[in-house]
Amino acid sequence: MKIMHVDASAKRERSNSRALSRYFLERLREQHVDLDIDYLDVTVDTPPHVTEAFAIATYTPADQRTDAMKATLASSDALCERLLAADALVFAMPMYNWSMPSAFKAFIDSVTRTNLTYVFTDDGHTAGQLGRQKVLFITSRGADLRAGSPYAAMDALTPALKAAFGFLGVADPTFVDAQPLQFADPEARTEALERAHAELDAVAVEWAKSSSSVETNDEVMTACQE
Numbered sequence: 001m002k003i004m005h006v007d008a009s010a011k012r013e014r015s016n017s018r019a020l021s022r023y024f025l026e027r028l029r030e031q032h033v034d035l036d037i038d039y040l041d042v043t044v045d046t047p048p049h050v051t052e053a054f055a056i057a058t059y060t061p062a063d064q065r066t067d068a069m070k071a072t073l074a075s076s077d078a079l080c081e082r083l084l085a086a087d088a089l090v091f092a093m094p095m096y097n098w099s100m101p102s103a104f105k106a107f108i109d110s111v112t113r114t115n116l117t118y119v120f121t122d123d124g125h126t127a128g129q130l131g132r133q134k135v136l137f138i139t140s141r142g143a144d145l146r147a148g149s150p151y152a153a154m155d156a157l158t159p160a161l162k163a164a165f166g167f168l169g170v171a172d173p174t175f176v177d178a179q180p181l182q183f184a185d186p187e188a189r190t191e192a193l194e195r196a197h198a199e200l201d202a203v204a205v206e207w208a209k210s211s212s213s214v215e216t217n218d219e220v221m222t223a224c225q226e
């Protein structure tokens, strides 16, 4: 299974979201899923923020782009190819000020591209091109934003991720949200991490099952063609 794994926390060894994404991939390996990981740390290789040149180039039809426009879009083109080549996407990030880290927003701005990650259909609608990929969002939050908590209505992260990736064709992403962490007492924090680990265990089992059924189907197809 080719997985694009993206981390977005400003923290490194102390980061909960990074630890959780590593934990998930370890659980998948334990399930004997053959992994081919394409790793991106958006805090190190941060996609460029949208510039005027990008805003013009991206909406200029491909056959009318100048060499300068093509150069402007080159890194975004490459990132789109990496996304499209993956079978699954694992995005790990903290909540910052109720939404996503700015480096991950820059990533979204880089990979939302006409005729690459979404196309216009004959009836004038758009069709996202990431419908094939499984998608897991692992988020870490200092506060508790679960339903019923006073902060629940402040969650601008989940809807923003759902909207941005829904537009790209991701209809049913999985969310594992570790909360409350930083702003909770040690007991609540431990419980939050235990809940997240248990949810990630279950997602790993589910992904392993579907990956083995895809491999079985591939083997049957190959056998039929021989």
Ligand SMILES: Cc1cc2nc3c(=O)[nH]c(=O)nc-3n(C[C@H](O)[C@H](O)[C@H](O)COP(=O)(O)O)c2cc1C
Residues within 6 Å of the ligand: 009, 010, 011, 014, 015, 016, 017, 018, 093, 094, 095, 096, 097, 098, 099, 140, 141, 142, 143, 144, 181, 182
């Ligand atoms: C700049 C900044 C802003 C934050 N904003 C929020 C927030 O709006 N809501 C929240 O619940 N936690 C917030 N937190 C706490 C982090 O989401 C929390 O500590 C999370 O576990 C960090 O993930 P990490 O360990 O992977 O970096 C913020 C932390 C930082 C550093």
